Amino acid sequence: MVKFFDSMRRILSIFNEFNRKIWPQWIGRSSFSILGQAPRMIRNRCYCILLTLILQTALHAAEWTGKIGIEKRNFENAPLSPLQRRDSLSATFESEFYHDWQQGKQRIVVTPFARLDQSDRERSHVDLREFYWRGSYSKVDLYIGLRKLFWGVTESIHLIDIINQSDMVENIDGEDKLGQPMISLAYTTTRGDWEFFLMPYFRERTFPGTVGRLRTPLVVDPERTLYESAAGKNHRDYALRWSHIINDWDLGLSYFHGTNRTPQLMTVTDNHAVVLSPYYTQLDQLGLDLQYTHNAWLWKWESVLRLHNNRLNPKLKRSYAAVGGGEYTWYSIFSTDIGMILEYQYDNRSGLQAPVANNDIAIGTRFTFNDKDDSTLLAVLVIDVEQRSRFVSIEASRRLDNNLSVNIEMRIFSSSTPQERLYSLRNDDYFEILLTKYF
Amino acid sequence: MTLKFSILTLIVVLLSLVTSTTVFSNSELYNNRGLEIAIEADRRDTGFGDSSASIQMILRNRHGEVSHRELRNKTLEVENDGDKVIIIFDTPRDVRGTAFMSFTHKFEPDDQWLYLPALKRIKRIASRNKSGPFMGSEFAYEDISSQEVEKYRYKYIKNETFDGRKHFLIERYPLDQKSGYVRQKVWIDQSEYRIWKIDFYNQTDTLLKTLNFDDYQQYLGRYWRANIMEMKNHLTGKSTLLKWRDFHFNNGFTEQEFTRHALKKIR
Numbered sequence: 001m002v003k004f005f006d007s008m009r010r011i012l013s014i015f016n017e018f019n020r021k022i023w024p025q026w027i028g029r030s031s032f033s034i035l036g037q038a039p040r041m042i043r044n045r046c047y048c049i050l051l052t053l054i055l056q057t058a059l060h061a062a063e064w065t066g067k068i069g070i071e072k073r074n075f076e077n078a079p080l081s082p083l084q085r086r087d088s089l090s091a092t093f094e095s096e097f098y099h100d101w102q103q104g105k106q107r108i109v110v111t112p113f114a115r116l117d118q119s120d121r122e123r124s125h126v127d128l129r130e131f132y133w134r135g136s137y138s139k140v141d142l143y144i145g146l147r148k149l150f151w152g153v154t155e156s157i158h159l160i161d162i163i164n165q166s167d168m169v170e171n172i173d174g175e176d177k178l179g180q181p182m183i184s185l186a187y188t189t190t191r192g193d194w195e196f197f198l199m200p201y202f203r204e205r206t207f208p209g210t211v212g213r214l215r216t217p218l219v220v221d222p223e224r225t226l227y228e229s230a231a232g233k234n235h236r237d238y239a240l241r242w243s244h245i246i247n248d249w250d251l252g253l254s255y256f257h258g259t260n261r262t263p264q265l266m267t268v269t270d271n272h273a274v275v276l277s278p279y280y281t282q283l284d285q286l287g288l289d290l291q292y293t294h295n296a297w298l299w300k301w302e303s304v305l306r307l308h309n310n311r312l313n314p315k316l317k318r319s320y321a322a323v324g325g326g327e328y329t330w331y332s333i334f335s336t337d338i339g340m341i342l343e344y345q346y347d348n349r350s351g352l353q354a355p356v357a358n359n360d361i362a363i364g365t366r367f368t369f370n371d372k373d374d375s376t377l378l379a380v381l382v383i384d385v386e387q388r389s390r391f392v393s394i395e396a397s398r399r400l401d402n403n404l405s406v407n408i409e410m411r412i413f414s415s416s417t418p419q420e421r422l423y424s425l426r427n428d429d430y431f432e433i434l435l436t437k438y439f
Numbered sequence: 440m441t442l443k444f445s446i447l448t449l450i451v452v453l454l455s456l457v458t459s460t461t462v463f464s465n466s467e468l469y470n471n472r473g474l475e476i477a478i479e480a481d482r483r484d485t486g487f488g489d490s491s492a493s494i495q496m497i498l499r500n501r502h503g504e505v506s507h508r509e510l511r512n513k514t515l516e517v518e519n520d521g522d523k524v525i526i527i528f529d530t531p532r533d534v535r536g537t538a539f540m541s542f543t544h545k546f547e548p549d550d551q552w553l554y555l556p557a558l559k560r561i562k563r564i565a566s567r568n569k570s571g572p573f574m575g576s577e578f579a580y581e582d583i584s585s586q587e588v589e590k591y592r593y594k595y596i597k598n599e600t601f602d603g604r605k606h607f608l609i610e611r612y613p614l615d616q617k618s619g620y621v622r623q624k625v626w627i628d629q630s631e632y633r634i635w636k637i638d639f640y641n642q643t644d645t646l647l648k649t650l651n652f653d654d655y656q657q658y659l660g661r662y663w664r665a666n667i668m669e670m671k672n673h674l675t676g677k678s679t680l681l682k683w684r685d686f687h688f689n690n691g692f693t694e695q696e697f698t699r700h701a702l703k704k705i706r
Contacts, residue, residue: 063706065532065535067532098706100706104706107704134704139695141700141704148559149559149703150558150559150560150561152560153562153563175558186700188695188698188700188701190694193698193699193700243699245550245699248550250563250699291563293550293563293564293565293566295548295565296565297565298563298564298565329565331570331571332570332571332619335572337571370571370572370575371575372498372500372506372575373575374531374533374534374574374575399531399533402506402507402530402531402532403531403532405533436533438532438533438535439532
């Protein structure tokens with residue numbers, strides 16, 4: 001087991017290395033011989049993984065699917081820094097391979113992901129979203145490897161969802177996640193589902209580079225990452241979750257102990273350049289999620305109690321955050337379902353510690369057109385009650401044919417004073433069109 | 440039409456008065472031939488335990504344009520309640536891996552969840568959406584949900600012979616206020632109690648849709664399943680064809696395979 005995670009750690013550090021050094025080089029030279037430039041160890045490792053995958057596919061009736069995306073972002077305003085670009089073109093590749101045997105009692109899943117961004121080297125990256133084995137033994141499922149999972153019920157913010165690190169260069173909504181190495185046990189009972197997670201390795205958050213948009217005014221330097229724990233990224237995190245359905249109620253309780261997924265960004269001077277250093281503290285988090293479903297109403301609640309152990313800020317011992325609200329849907333109005341969403345976000349941390357969603361109202365509407373192409377539209381307005389800054393997000397999607405779909409995304413940041421937490425994004429309003437081809 | 444509608448309402452009210460007092464007493468059964476037929480059809484389909492099948496869904500609009508979907512279905516029979524159903528989407532590719540789970544109930548609204556594989560997220564969805572279309576098709580959620588005797592009141596109309604079969608024609612009236620229908624005409628054959636045709640009347644009592652069943656096959660020497668189901672919408676000219684195949688019974692499904700955790704593992 002230890003050996004397995006050691007090799008997983010090695011693979012992930014190879015990925016890190018690849019993302020920081022090889023990938024940018026490759027883009028710089030616009031050469032397609034990635035493997036040719038990689039050191040021998042990486043090359044061998046890559047070949048090994050590829051070979052295993054090919055063999056697996058050849059030997060068994062396994063399934064291999066994938067998608068390729070082409071994304072174009074146009075920014076409305078000139079960037080704050082002359083180094084940043086006005087538009088960006090980007091391509092993604094994600095493939096999922098899975099294989100079941102013993103009547104589905106055992107499974108392996110491998111989901112590699114890669115993004116190639118025209119300009120931002122930090123946004124160009126590769127990751128293993130999933131790479132795990134699962135064994136099922138009567139009421140118990142055992143998972144070993146990299147997994148991606150989701151906790152929670154609310155729409156405007158995901159408070160209790162803490163297992164996976166956010167892949168922030170993908171999208172500022174934080175819904176894209178990096179694969180988390182873990183051993184986990186799931187136990188199903190008539191009184192709810194229990195899950196236990198042991199996470200021996202930490203994934204650092206990704207941040208846009210100097211030329212990237214949607215970033216802090218100072219660039220985050222991942223080379224200067226610091227940890228509160230002496231064990232650094234090898235700190236053993238663990239988590240426990242219980243979830244259950246009782247009639248119209250879906251409820252969950254979770255506990256997390258380990259490295260906070262959200263770093264504190266500290267200003268440091270590096271060879272006369274000022275950069276931000278991500279500092280990951282230790283955290284204990286107790287989470288509660290509830291949903292009550294009644295007729296056309298969905299009532300949702302998520303809250304967390306966090307016990308901080310922060311040497312830089314010893315005064316902050318505990319903090320509390322919650323998001324709650326409802327969604328009501330009118331069905332079949334000219335065959336379209338129209339939903340209204342209202343959520344209130346609260347966090348008791350103030351001053352510099354306060355997150356963006358500390359006292360905000362999110363109002364949204366969701367259109368489900370019920371046509372053969374599954375057209376949908378979601379528009380959300382988030383208003384900061386104290387600071388008056390506003391954020392608008394519009395997402396729409398539809399299918400073009402059986403293997404092709406289109407997504408449109410628009411984000412508007414309205415902020416006028418430097419104290420506002422959205423101020424650094426004030427010039428980054430953008431319009432994005434994404435074409436996805438499935439194979 | 441108002442007269443017709445009010446007479447119908449009167450019938451429904453009368454029926455509800457009659458049946459709500461003692462639904463299953465023997466004398467009522469004997470008098471209420473419609474209910475009797477529905478109970479017999481239900482009895483003949485009880486005890487199948489579980490089933491699985493693959494479904495091809497073919498959507499046609501009035502211009503003859505066609506789009507396809509591939510689904511798989513797992514059903515667990517639940518004693519004294521509605522069935523538990525999981526539907527897995529294989530195509531179109533953008534929704535591949537999406538899974539829909541429904542705990543149907545006899546009296547209360549169904550419980551429904553949707554698993555979204557891209558986010559690994561499970562969403563409980565409102566089941567108020569009975570009359571809404573399922574996957575953009577001509578089938579409403581209530582059409583694909585498990586058909587429980589207790590969901591309707593019944594009335595026997597007459598016998599009718601077509602396609603060389605003798606049928607009972609009964610009318611059934613949804614008890615749920617949120618149903619998209621005011622009544623349904625159902626043709627059930629007299630020898631095996633299989634449904635061959637349903638006419639759906641919307642809330643203004645206009646003939647909205649017709650569902651035809653065909654190519655029945657018998658499983659385990661007892662249970663009949665139609666391989667072909669075609670729903671035609673008379674108002675829009677659209678139609679949806681369901682082609683069922685690979686029916687399997689005795690899969691050994693348990694409640695454990697119909698949980699949120701199981702929904703996340705489904706392929």
